[in-house]
Amino acid sequence: MTMSNTGGRRKPPTIHDVAREAGVSRGTVSRVLNGGHYVSPTAQEAVNAAIRKTGYVVNRHARSLITGRSDSIGFLLTEPQERFFEDPNFNVLLSGCTQALAAHDIPLLLMLAGTPDERRRITRYITAGHVDGVLLVSSHSGDPVADELREAGVPLVQCGKPMGLGSKVSYVAADDRDGARDMVRHLLSLGRRRIGVVSGPLDTPGGVDRLAGYKEVLTEAGVEIDERLIVSGDYSRASGEAGTERLLAQAPDMDALFVASDLMAQGALTALHRSGRRVPEDVSVGGFDDSSAATEATPALTTVRQPYDRISAEMVRLLLAQIGGEDPAAVILPTELVKREST
Amino acid sequence: MTMSNTGGRRKPPTIHDVAREAGVSRGTVSRVLNGGHYVSPTAQEAVNAAIRKTGYVVNRHARSLITGRSDSIGFLLTEPQERFFEDPNFNVLLSGCTQALAAHDIPLLLMLAGTPDERRRITRYITAGHVDGVLLVSSHSGDPVADELREAGVPLVQCGKPMGLGSKVSYVAADDRDGARDMVRHLLSLGRRRIGVVSGPLDTPGGVDRLAGYKEVLTEAGVEIDERLIVSGDYSRASGEAGTERLLAQAPDMDALFVASDLMAQGALTALHRSGRRVPEDVSVGGFDDSSAATEATPALTTVRQPYDRISAEMVRLLLAQIGGEDPAAVILPTELVKREST
DNA sequence: CATGCTTCTGTGAGCGTTCACAGTAGAGAA
DNA sequence: TTCTCTACTGTGAACGCTCACAGAAGCATG
Numbered sequence: 001m002t003m004s005n006t007g008g009r010r011k012p013p014t015i016h017d018v019a020r021e022a023g024v025s026r027g028t029v030s031r032v033l034n035g036g037h038y039v040s041p042t043a044q045e046a047v048n049a050a051i052r053k054t055g056y057v058v059n060r061h062a063r064s065l066i067t068g069r070s071d072s073i074g075f076l077l078t079e080p081q082e083r084f085f086e087d088p089n090f091n092v093l094l095s096g097c098t099q100a101l102a103a104h105d106i107p108l109l110l111m112l113a114g115t116p117d118e119r120r121r122i123t124r125y126i127t128a129g130h131v132d133g134v135l136l137v138s139s140h141s142g143d144p145v146a147d148e149l150r151e152a153g154v155p156l157v158q159c160g161k162p163m164g165l166g167s168k169v170s171y172v173a174a175d176d177r178d179g180a181r182d183m184v185r186h187l188l189s190l191g192r193r194r195i196g197v198v199s200g201p202l203d204t205p206g207g208v209d210r211l212a213g214y215k216e217v218l219t220e221a222g223v224e225i226d227e228r229l230i231v232s233g234d235y236s237r238a239s240g241e242a243g244t245e246r247l248l249a250q251a252p253d254m255d256a257l258f259v260a261s262d263l264m265a266q267g268a269l270t271a272l273h274r275s276g277r278r279v280p281e282d283v284s285v286g287g288f289d290d291s292s293a294a295t296e297a298t299p300a301l302t303t304v305r306q307p308y309d310r311i312s313a314e315m316v317r318l319l320l321a322q323i324g325g326e327d328p329a330a331v332i333l334p335t336e337l338v339k340r341e342s343t
Numbered sequence: 344m345t346m347s348n349t350g351g352r353r354k355p356p357t358i359h360d361v362a363r364e365a366g367v368s369r370g371t372v373s374r375v376l377n378g379g380h381y382v383s384p385t386a387q388e389a390v391n392a393a394i395r396k397t398g399y400v401v402n403r404h405a406r407s408l409i410t411g412r413s414d415s416i417g418f419l420l421t422e423p424q425e426r427f428f429e430d431p432n433f434n435v436l437l438s439g440c441t442q443a444l445a446a447h448d449i450p451l452l453l454m455l456a457g458t459p460d461e462r463r464r465i466t467r468y469i470t471a472g473h474v475d476g477v478l479l480v481s482s483h484s485g486d487p488v489a490d491e492l493r494e495a496g497v498p499l500v501q502c503g504k505p506m507g508l509g510s511k512v513s514y515v516a517a518d519d520r521d522g523a524r525d526m527v528r529h530l531l532s533l534g535r536r537r538i539g540v541v542s543g544p545l546d547t548p549g550g551v552d553r554l555a556g557y558k559e560v561l562t563e564a565g566v567e568i569d570e571r572l573i574v575s576g577d578y579s580r581a582s583g584e585a586g587t588e589r590l591l592a593q594a595p596d597m598d599a600l601f602v603a604s605d606l607m608a609q610g611a612l613t614a615l616h617r618s619g620r621r622v623p624e625d626v627s628v629g630g631f632d633d634s635s636a637a638t639e640a641t642p643a644l645t646t647v648r649q650p651y652d653r654i655s656a657e658m659v660r661l662l663l664a665q666i667g668g669e670d671p672a673a674v675i676l677p678t679e680l681v682k683r684e685s686t
Numbered sequence: 687c688a689t690g691c692t693t694c695t696g697t698g699a700g701c702g703t704t705c706a707c708a709g710t711a712g713a714g715a716a
Numbered sequence: 717t718t719c720t721c722t723a724c725t726g727t728g729a730a731c732g733c734t735c736a737c738a739g740a741a742g743c744a745t746g
Contacts, residue, residue, distance in 0.1 A: 012472060014732055025696045030734060038694060057471035061407040062732035066701045070404070075453070085434045085635055091427055098455050102464065107452045107473070110418070112441050121445065128400035129355060130450070237639065270641065292428055296580070298613065357702055368726045373704060381724055405702035408731045 013054040022050035033058060073101060073319065074131040076111045076122065078138040078145055084112070086237065087263055088292045089308065090137065093159060096312025097135055104320065119145055127152040133319045135159070155322040157315045161205035161330075170328035172314045176206050179304035179335035180213025183258055183286045186302070186337055188221055192256035192284055195223075198243040198268060199232040200260040207232065210260045210288065229254060233264050240264025244271035256284040256343075262293040265301055269342075284343040290336075299341035307333050356397040365393035376401060416444060416662065417474040419454045419465065421481040421488055427455070429580060430606055431635045432651065433480065436502060439655025440478055447663065451478075462488055470495040476662045478502070498665040500658045504548035504673075513671035515657045519549050522647035522678035523556025526601055526629045529645070529680055531564055535599035535627055538566075541586040541611060542575040543603040550575065553603045553631065572597060576607050583607025587614035599627040599686075605636040608644055612685075627686040642684035650676050 015033075019026045024043050031039050032047040039047075050056070064070050075097055077084060084090055098108045109131060113119040123145060126134060133155035136146055149156050150169065158171040187195050197214050200207030211232075215225055228250040233239030240259055244267065247254055257272075259265035265287035269279060277283050279299055287294055290305035314331045322328060362372045367386050374382050375390040382390075393399070407413050418440055420427060427433055441451045452474060456462040466488060469477060476498035479489055492499050493512065501514040530538050540557050543550030554575075558568055571593040576582030583602055587610065590597055600615075602608035608630035612622060620626050622642055630637055633648035657674045665671060 015734095016732080026733080027696060027735090028694085031695090034734085038692095040694060043695080057467065059408070059732050060473060061404045061413070062701090063734070064404040064701095065402070065408055065703085065732080066734045068701080072452075081438055084438060085431050088428050091434065094453070095424055095427060095455055098453050099461075102455075102461065107454075107468075109415075109450045110437070110441050110453050111450075112438055112445075118442075118445065124400065125450075130403060266639075273641075296609075358704095359702080369703080370705090370726060371724085374725090377704085383724060386725080402702050405731090406704070408702080408733085409704045411731085 012059075013056045014059070015056070017054055018047065018050045018056045021054055022046040068129075070130055070132050071105075072107045072109055072131055074109045074111050074122075074126060074134045076113060076126075076134050076136045076145070078113045078119065078136070078143055080114045081112070083236065084114075087235070089289055089306075092291070092308045093137060093312050096309050097316055100313045100316035104316075113145060123148055126154055133157070133323045135315050135319060155319055157319040157322065159311065159315060161209075163203065163205060168328055170318050170322055170330065172311050172318065172331045172333070173206070174306040174311065174335050175332050176209035176335075177213040177216075179288065179306070179337075180210040180258070180260075181217050182335065182337045183288070183302075183304050184214050184217040185221075186339070186343065187256040187258065187284055187286060188217065188223070190256070190284055190343060193223055194226075194229065194251065194254050195256040195258060196229040196244075196247045196251060196254040197231075198240055198247070198257070198259045198264055199230065201234050202232050207260065214258055226251065233260070235261045235264060237263045237267040240267030241271045242267070244268040245275075248272075248275050248277075254283060256286070258286045258288075260288050262287040262289040262291045262297070262301055262303055265303070265342075266293050266297050269297055269299075269301075280341065280343050286343055290338050294338075294340070297342070302340045302343040303338050305336040305338045307335070355402075356399045357402070358399070360397050361390065361393045361399045364397055365389040411472075413473055413475050414448075415450045415452055415474055417452045417454050417465075417469060417477045419456060419469075419477050419479045419488070421456045421462065421479070421486055423457045424455070426579065427457075430578070432632055432649075435634070435651045436480060436655050439652050440659055443656045443659035447659075456488060466491055469497055476500070476666045478658050478662060498662055500662040500665065502654065502658060504552070506546065506548060511671055513661050513665055513673065515654050515661065515674045515676070516549065517649040517654065517678050518675050519552035519678075520556040520559075522631065522649075522680075523553040523601070523603075524560050525678065525680045526631070526645075526647050527557050527560040528564075529682070529686065530599040530601065530627055530629060531560065531566070533599070533627055533686060536566055537569075537572065537594065537597050538599040538601060539572040539587075539590045539594060539597045540574075541583055541590070541600070541602045541607055542573065544577050545575050550603065557601055569594065576603070578604045578607060580606045580610040583610030584614045585610070587611040588618075591615075591618050597626060599629070601629045601631075603631050605630040605632040605634045605640070605644055605646055608646070608685075609636050609640050612640055612642075623684065623686050629686055633681050637681075637683070640685070645683045645686040646681050648679040648681045650678070 015026050015029050019029045024047060028039060028043050029047050032044055036044055060071060075094060101108050111122045113122045126149060134149060135157055137159045156170060161171055161173045162169055184195065199211040202208055218225055231243040231246050233243045257268055259268045265285060268285060272279055272283055279285050287301040287303035290303045294301040294303045310333050318329055358369050358372050362369045367390060371382060371386050372390050375387055379387055403414060418437060444451050454465045456465045469492060477492060478500055480502045499513060504514055504516045505512050527538060542554040545551055561568055574586040574589050576586045600611055602611045608628060611628060615622055615626055622628050630644040630646035633646045637644040637646045653676050661672055
C-alpha cells in the first residue's frame with residue numbers, strides 16, 4: 001500500500017532548488033531552460049552550473065499543464081497486426097521517426113489501431129489533446145481516422161499520398177510514378193518485352209501511380225499494354241504469390257515481372273520457383289521499397305529504393321512545423337534504382 | 344506565431360465544468376473518476392451523465408503533477424537498429440505490450456537505445472521519472488542500462504532471463520531448456536543421430552539453456568556429444584548462415600540441425616541449400632521462436648513456439664504489480680513444438 | 687534633468703488535478 | 717436525549733512550472 005518500493009526513488013529537485021542554488025529567481029531559470037533570451041551571461045552560467053550540480057530535469061507534466069502542449073507525439077498505425085509483423089518497412093519508419101523526434105527531446109507514443117475498438121479508443125485519446133500531433137502510417141488511404149483527426153484540428157502527417165485531393169493534408173511520399181518508370185525502363189533495357197506487373201492496391205495513389213509509371217514507359221517504348229500481364233495485390237507476401245500465379249496462368253510467356261513491393265516480390269519468387277522458372281534467366285524480377293526483404297530474397301532483388309530515412313525525417317519536420325502553426329505541406333522524395341541479382 | 348491553427352482546437356472541459364454540470368463538487372467528480380468509493384449512487388450517476396454530456400476527458404498532466412506518477416511506461420530496446428529491422432519477434436512483443444497496456448489506458452513510449460549516446464539520453468529520461476516503469480528487451484544480458492535503472496529504483500521487467508543471478512530482477516521467459524529438449528527428442532525420434540546445433544550467444548542464459556537442453560537429451564539417449572557439431576551465433580540470420588557453414592566443414596555427416604532461432608534457421612537453410620543438401624531429406628532442421636520467419640521459410644520450419652502473446656501480457660502484469668509496490672518476480676512459460684516441413 | 691528605450695530580473699497568479707481534512711446528515715447504541 | 721459511527725460531500729492547499737507584468741538598471745536622446 002505504502003510506496004516503499006525497492007530502491008526507493010527520492011524526490012527530484014525542482015526549478016526552485018535550482019534557482020536557490022544559482023542565486024536567481026524561478027523566472028530566470030525558466031528563461032534559461034527555454035531558449036535563454038533576455039538572460040545575462042552571468043545568470044546563464046550560474047543557472048547551468050546549478051542544473052548540473054543538482055541534476056535537475058524539468059518536470060514535463062508541470063510544464064505541459066500550463067503550456068497546454070504535451071510535448072509528445074503519436075505514431076499511429078491503422079493496419080492489421082499481421083501487416084505490422086510481416087513488413088520490415090514499418091520498423092524502419094518507426095525507428096526513423098523515433099530518432100528524429102529524439103533529437104527534439106520529444107517522446108513517441110506507439111498507437112496500434114487494428115480493430116474498430118482500438119480506433120475509437122485511440123481517436124478519443126488523441127483528440128483529448130494527449131499528444132500534440134500524429135504521424136500516420138496506413139497503406140489504405142481515405143482512412144476515416146485521418147479525417148476525424150483532421151476535423152478535430154489535430155496536426156497530422158501521413159506517410160504516402162492520401163486518396164482525397166485537398167491541400168489541407170500533409171504527407172510525405174516517394175516518387176512512385178518515377179520509381180516505377182525507372183524499373184520498367186531497366187527491364188526493357190534487358191531486352192524483355194513481356195513484362196508483367198503485380199501492382200499495389202488500386203484504391204491508393206501509391207498503387208495507381210506505380211502502375212501508371214509502368215504503362216507510360218511501355219507506351220513510350222512502343223510496347224503494347226496487355227491486360228493479361230496486369231494484376232494487383234495488397235503489398236502482402238501472400239498476395240504477391242497469388243498474383244504471380246494468376247499472371248503465369250494468363251500469360252505463360254512473361255519474361256519479366258515488376259512487383260510493387262519487395263514483400264510481394266518475395267511471394268512472386270516463390271511462385272516462379274514453383275513453376276520451374278529460373279530468376280533472372282527466364283524471368284527478371286523487380287521489386288519496390290528496398291526493404292530488408294529485398295536483400296534477404298534469393299536471388300537478391302533488384303528494386304526501387306524508397307528513402308525511408310529521409311521520409312521519416314521529413315514527416316517529423318512537417319509535423320513539428322504544423323504544430324508550430326504552419327500550413328500543411330506535401331513532400332515528394334526521389335527514388336533510386338538498386339540493381340541486384342534478380343534482373 | 345499565434346496559435347491560429349488549421350481547424351482550431353478549442354479549450355476542453357475541466358473537472359470544474361463537470362462538477363458544475365452535475366451539481367456536485369470537484370472532489371466528488373474526482374472520486375467518481377478514481378474508483379468511485381464513498382460516492383452515493385445519485386452523485387455517481389449525475390457525474391457520469393455530466394461527463395458524457397460535456398465530453399470530459401481527464402487532463403493527465405494535471406493528474407500526474409500531483410500524483411507523481413506519469414501513467415505511461417517505456418518500451419526499451421537496447422539492440423542495434425539492424426536487429427530491430429530484421430527480427431519480427433520484436434514487433435510481436437511490441438504489439439503485445441502496447442495492447443496489454445492499452446487495456447489499462449496506459450500509453451507506451453518507444454525508446455530505441457542502439458548507440459551509447461541514445462542510451463545516455465534515455466537513461467536520463469527514465470530516471471527523471473518521465474515513465475513509471477520500463478519493459479526491457481535485449482538479447483545481450485547483463486545490460487548496463489538495466490543495472491543503472493534498477494539501481495535508480497525504476498520498476499523494470501525484462502524479456503528473457505538476465506545473466507546475473509539476483510531475485511531482485513523481474514523477467515518473463517519461455518522455458519528454453521525444455522523447449523530445446525523437445526526439439527532434440529523430436530529429431531532423435533526421426534532416427535537422426537548426428538545432430539548439429541547453432542546455439543544462441545553463450546553469455547546469455549537463453550543461449551546457455553537451449554544448448555544445455557540439447558546436451559541433456561543426447562546424453563540421456565546415449566548419443567555422444569561431439570564438439571564439432573556445436574557452434575554459436577547471435578540470433579541474426581547472417582550468423583545462422585555462417586555457423587551452419589562452419590558445421591558443414593567440421594562435420595559433413597551431420598543429418599539434423601537444431602538452430603536456436605528461426606532467423607538463424609533461415610540462414611541455415613540458405614547455407615544447406617548452397618551445399619547441395621536437401622531439407623528435410625538429407626538434413627532435418629529445427630528452429631526456435633515460431634516467428635513469422637518460420638512459416639516464410641522454404642521449407643516451412645519445424646520450430647519451438649514461444650508464447651509471445653502470453654510473454655508480453657505477463658511482462659505488463661509484472662511491471663504494473665511492481666509499480667504497485669510488489670516485489671520483482673520471474674515467470675517461465677511453457678513452449679510448444681510445432682512440426683512443419685523441415686523435419 | 688526628464689524621457690524613452692533596451693536589457694535584464696523578480697513576483698504573483700494560475701494551469702487542472704488530487705489529497706487531506708473538516709465537515710454534514712442519518713442511523714443505531716447507550 | 718446524547719454520543720458514536722458510517723457514509724458521503726465540499727474546500728483549500730498543494731504539485732512544479734510558465735506567463736504576464738512590474739520594475740530596476742544602464743544608456744542614449746530630447
